[in-house]
Amino acid sequence: MKQGGSWLSQRIAEGDVFVPEEFSEEQQMIRDSVIEFCIKEIQEPIKKRGRELSAVKDLPEIIALLEKAGEYGFCGVSIAEQYGGMDLDFNTGVLFAEANAQGFSFATTIGAQTSIGSLPIVFYGNEEQKAKYLPGIASGQLKASYCLTEPGAGSDANSGKTTARLTEDGKSYMINGQKMWITNGGFADIFIVFAKIDNDKNLSAFIVEKSYPGLSTGAEEEKLGIKGSSTVQVFFNDCLVPKENLLGERGGGFKMALNILNTGRMKLAAGGIGGSKFAHTKAIEYANQRVQFREPIANFGAIKHKLGEIAVKTWMHESALYRTGKQIDIKTQELIARGQSASDAKINAVREYAIEAALLKFTCSEVMDYSIDEALQVYGGMGYAVETGIEMGYRDSRILRIYEGTNEINRMLSQAELGRRIAKTKELSLRPATKMVRDHIIKRIFLRGADDEATAVFNLKVAFLYLSGVVGRSMGKELVREQEIVMNMADMMAVAYVAESGWLRYNKLKEQQLVNQETLEVLFKVNQVYLFNALTSAQQWGKEIIYAFTENNPRQRKRMMARLNALTTRYAVNAKNLRRDIAEYSCSKGSYPF
Ligand SMILES: Cc1cc2nc3c(=O)[nH]c(=O)nc-3n(C[C@H](O)[C@H](O)[C@H](O)COP(=O)(O)OP(=O)(O)OC[C@H]3O[C@@H](n4cnc5c(N)ncnc54)[C@H](O)[C@@H]3O)c2cc1C
Secondary structure, eight states: OOSTTGGGGSOOOGGGSOOGGGOOHHHHHHHHHHHHHHIIIIIHHHHHHTSOOOTTTOHHHHHHHHHHHHHTTGGGTTSOGGGTOOOOOHHHHHHHHHHHGGGTTHHHHHHHHHTTTTHHHHHHOOHHHHHHHHHHHHHTSSOEEEEOOBTTBSSSGGGOOOEEEEOTTSSEEEEEEEEEEEETTTTOSEEEEEEEETTOSSOEEEEEETTSTTEEEOOOOOOSSOTTSOEEEEEEEEEEEEGGGEESSTTOHHHHHHHHHHHHHHHHHHHHHHHHHHHHHHHHHHHHHOEETTEEGGGSHHHHHHHHHHHHHHHHHHHHHHHHHHHHHHHHHHHHHTTOOHHHHHHHHHHHTHHHHHHHHHHHHHHHHHHHHHHHHHHTHHHHSGGGSHHHHHHHHGGGGTSSSOHHHHHHHHHHHHHIIIIISOOSOOHHHHHHHHHHHHHHHTOOSOOOHHHHHHHHHHHHHHHHHHHHHHHGGGGGGOHHHHHHHHHHHHHHHHHHHHHHHHHHHHHTTOSOHHHHHHHHHHHHHHHHHHHHHHHHHHHHHHHHHTTTOHHHHHHHHHHHHHHHSSOOOOHHHHHHHHHHHHHHHTSOOO
16 A cells, blocks of 8 residues: 555555554553653542643643653654654654543643644754754743634635735744634744735745744633643734744745644544543443442443444554554655655655545544543443543543544545545546456345455445445536535545454454454454444445435436445344443453453
8 A cells, every 4th residue: 555545446465554563662662651641640630639620720730741741752752853852753653642642631732732833843944943943842841833723714724814024124024913723822932823925825834932022822712621721812913023934935834734734633533542442441440330220330231332332443443543654654764765855755655645644533533522422421420520530531522523624624635635636646546446346346236145344345445436436427526516425425435444444454463463362353343343334334325425416317326226235235243242242351351452
């Protein structure tokens, strides 16, 4: 899988994918030390204090936490060693982000510091800029933020009204405008600010220090969740920024913002997986000890359904996450070997996997929401009480579907990017898939009997390719106006990617005996449940697409439905019993078991 999206038209072998069980001892140590930090410095103090951190009340404590994280080296994970950072490879950075979820809202604080707030300098800064700012950011002494969103420019980020004008003496840019929802803004020393120079079509980026005249910040926002994360408006009133602080090329800011967001999406997805594991563990602990009707509630089928389903979604999406993270590392090395600088190679490698990053952003954030919602339900009334912390997780998780591009935007982006690569740039060819899809569908229409798992995985891919091919070819650009269809296509593509990733991971674990037999048997069931759910959903999404698309053509509808059904209806398992087994295994381990 050398190109992003190419998995769609290729058969991938298990040996070609990375699985989290392959993380080295050093990588695991980094993860464990972050979790230890989160437990000691965040979870335990919250318990002692009896309430969550609040940016409105506890800003000095939050600043001290970030500085302490800096002492551990955590603020410099993506910064080169020569500037005091750890320069972790991409997938270790993803693992780091997963571990940070144990710090609740602090995950957003450190995420802004290590990702969107500093990567623009890491990737696009010149030597002077890197030398001036990166050591401070890596140590945690300089706090960073990223200012893209404006009151009138959210999803449509390039429509921002903030302006920059070169002063008459040619020494500075004068910035005017307003940014909102700026994470870390209440205490940041550095603001990466996107503004348009004169009447440019595209944004440019600037490094703005807090001390520059004309910069001011608003009050902390009162929010639904992540209350321990600082979020403010930032105002620029004739703010003077030295000319040298233009970051990257003039007009290159929008592209920069998009590239940084690709990285952010992978990290956010990792946070979703980390949070989901946490929710699973909490739900198991409670279900094992809460007795009703004279037995632990973990014994009840309705509870087992929840525990089983959380485990299934978490493990399957984790498989897709680290598979992609490793591909980004492989691509980076490939590009360096071809002569690109390390910074360029890192940006271009993430860019290559923009489709997968978008899919993972929206799916993993939804897994997180599902898991914490069901965990809260397992807790019953106690889930609603502040003291268990579950309600905090429930409120905190909701932001994941909104920032780093809303889930609607990411769904559309995944399909637009696929279309762009196939039709416009010809970077990706699905031509080899055309015959494969046709042959496979014909074979299936005449086939009797149930499918095995490998076939079911392949069917998901073929169902997506078939529908996107038919709809894409006949609707072309018109498809942009049919967002509901695009959303369904994105969901179909996502389940195909996740199903394949989980299945390949399972097979690699089996082939290379990376887990014991008992775990392997449970993981087979995890795959079975996911596939059963995925095919049922794909059938529903596909049907919606077909019925919307063939309103005036009943014959075409019938033909398309027959093909969709041939792909999606034959795989069937006793999902109820399988979930029970997964839940019982999880409860016997006492925490997220994989
Ligand atoms: C707590 C928090 C922290 C944040 N931190 C930062 C930060 O550090 N830096 C920063 O720059 N920004 C930050 N943001 C901003 C965040 O990235 C934006 O909120 C997000 O991009 C969505 O923009 P919006 O809120 O203006 O929503 P809108 O763009 O107004 O969207 C509203 C709704 O319309 C939908 N929508 C919009 N356009 C389309 C379309 N074309 N088709 C279909 N549906 C559409 C959206 O999906 C959404 O459901 C933060 C936001 C929050 C809440």
